[in-house]
Amino acid sequence: MISMLVVAAIVIAVVLGYRTKINIGLFAIAFAYLIGCFGMGLKPAEVIGMWPLKIFFVIFSVCLFYSFAIVNGTLEKLAEHLIYGCRRLPHLLPYAVFVASSLIAGMGAGFYTVLAFMAPITLLLCERTGMSMILGALAVNYGALGGANFVSSQSGIIFRGLMTTAGVPESEAFIHSFAIFVSTMVVPLVVISAFVFFSRSGRALKDASFAASVPSPLNREQKTTLWLTLAMMAIVLAAPVLHMAFPDSPTFKLINAKMDIGLIASLFSVLALLLKVGDERKAMAAVPWGTLVMICGVGMLIAVAIKAGTIDALASWIGATIPPLLVPVVFGVVAAFMSLFASTLGVVTPALFPMVLPIAAQMGLDPMVLFVSIVVGSQATAISPFSSGGSLILGSCRTEQGRAELFPQLLLRAAPIGFVAAMLFNVVLTFAF
Template identity: 40%
Template sequence: MGLLRRTEGGVVHSLLIAIAIIASIGISYRTKINTGLLAIVFAYLIGVFVLGMKPAAVTALWPVPIFFTILAVTLFFSVAIENGTLEKISQRMLYRSRGLGWGLAVVFFVTAIVMAGLGAGFYAVMVFLAPAALVICAQVKIEPLLAGLGVIVGAQVGSNLMTSLNGIIYRGLFEKLGYSQSRSFGISFAIFIAYLVLTALVVVGLTLYYRRKAISRGEETRRGQMEVTEPEPFDFKQRVTIVLIGVFLLLALVPSILHVLFGKVDLFGTWASNIDPPLLSVVLAVVAMLLGAADSHRVIARVPWNILIMISGMGMLIQVAVAAGTIRQIANWLGGGHVPTYLVPVVLALVAAVITAFSSYIGVTAPALFPIVPTLAAVTHLNPTLLFVCATIGGLSMAISPYSEGGAMVMGFSPEGQQDAMYRKELTVGLPVMGGSALVASLILTLVFH
């Protein structure tokens, strides 16, 4: 029997879990210890010694489906990173876009979408593209914040694609909450479109603003000085990888789309249910290795084990919160008249933004907030897709925060002597613009789709 099991219930338990989540994020931020490891510690202590769960029951909370999904998808697309396929694709896009001047910010945005959408993942895109974007924009005298922001949000948009890493994780979380495969695909698609439109408007809007500001100062971009050499042709390994990526996108996307459009056709439903993106990723990864497209040891080494531990550990703690009734209490509070119904999605976006400003949306915020949505939707009679979308755009909008991974990486890639200036711009321009845009978008979406 747990130490506090006889207390009046869930309030104390919920408070302890809230403190545990905040402590996991705070300690990780200060010490750089993986958030997931800290979450596992709190899940064990609270689950066993407070809630009276058996240790085996806590261990069973390890989210095997999500863990396998990330492992499988990153394994396959690490082939494309290891043999230089994604790098070559991005180089070709940049080469063909040389001389665009202020339009380069949009080019970096689109390039990041393509790279992440092809499976590179947020971090790989940031490491490869952000330094190049900052250097090129410095050459042509374009605001460096535009370059950094374009790469960050582009990488997020691409990762949100239904067949890319974030999109597959979203679908796994939705299915775990009881939504069907087709419904999960539809919600993930809504997230992709909403964030694509929002970020495109922000990038284009800031580009026009800074261009007008430069013109008013009499400054012009040095378009002819962008140094981008023509990339070499794709080699055999890269051509094989491109074909396999095409096969993956075809098999992963087409069945789900046909099932959504023609739900009454049993063939499409069977096809969609049998084509599992994670398992398909493993199959294609093995095919790539057998064809010599990449070294298996190097590919496995590129799997983001830190992210896997972070997401899985936080998932365990969130499941302890579910067992304690914390998720239901939060949903009941938001839907219990404390917040006007039309502002609930905005508040949800704000909560997601605050959490993600100091942590990872995929690893921390989404696993924490998504379980709230079904109950919150039932209480408020709001569309659950709307709530998922608002939570996601609110959380992802904080990637430009200098305290988050994306903003910190852009600062780190900035030339010496300009890092403090980038910090101030992220804090005073990027963060308010992205956060404010997400909240306004959430309100508009609520008024239109509630």
């Protein structure tokens, strides 16, 4: 009874958040309190203790550091240089948009920030160059998603945090997270290439030309920010890679044990402030507080679900009714359907990741395959106009007519194409592993 109540609460929180435009996390916190304290007899302190403090700290610390690159214009300048470099090769423009979005997101800007900045530029380029809006939308959306999945960027960090909370060792979580990043870069490149080389819009783009003004060089603050960002990414990546390459080395084992991306990002934030690369108040204001509340609030409700046995019950049902070979595909389909209306970071992965280890152990599957299938499926339909990514792209259209034309393309072409590509990838992944 309690398990069904928790599932209903998750659904209601998502629906209420979507309909009222109030942060889903706030509804989730309220439901966690009501169900935990009055339905399960938990103490208020126990419910408060379900707030995912480690995930909150890591996301806050990393986003604070990367906020300096946002407020001082480093990311914007990098995007300008990348797009300018494509001016003589217009058929490569979708790849330039994809790479620019991926790079900016990979440097920590996060999915929503990249879309808010890159989507208006992309749609403007579509008007000037003849690139179809659906191709531009796919390139910028996929690029923002894939880049943000990098192991040291916002989504990648969230995925690792959710995995470790679900019981995955830190070293394995790093590998699984990197596999997610690679997978969500491969699928978009296949889809974009299919559009560029086999569609009418792609053939028309090859004959197009466009003018782009020479971007100004990076200033002192932007160069310093770029070097700090590259240094932090190198440190975060080097420790686990060296430990995996030399597992018997006590030195690398000790260094890797002392590495924590949240603490490293905090250290680099102090360096950024001492080097005066940006304003502290503006950087603090640029932290995605709404995303933090959503992820941690839903995390509290998921913790209540785990305490009530809901996750184990769902895992047992899947294990008893679905053949092992179909489990990754089923996870991808469920994630894709949820992502049509809800956030991958705030709802889909917090709800599905805790089910992976029990099902993988019960059915003899590789947990990595399930983690990848969930994210690939979820992000395949994130371009739906009802989802956050699609709605941001629609909002970037300059005219009502443009929005009216783009809406059915996102819903009836982009989302289905992404869904089919993701499911084919999940099938291949299942047989490969």
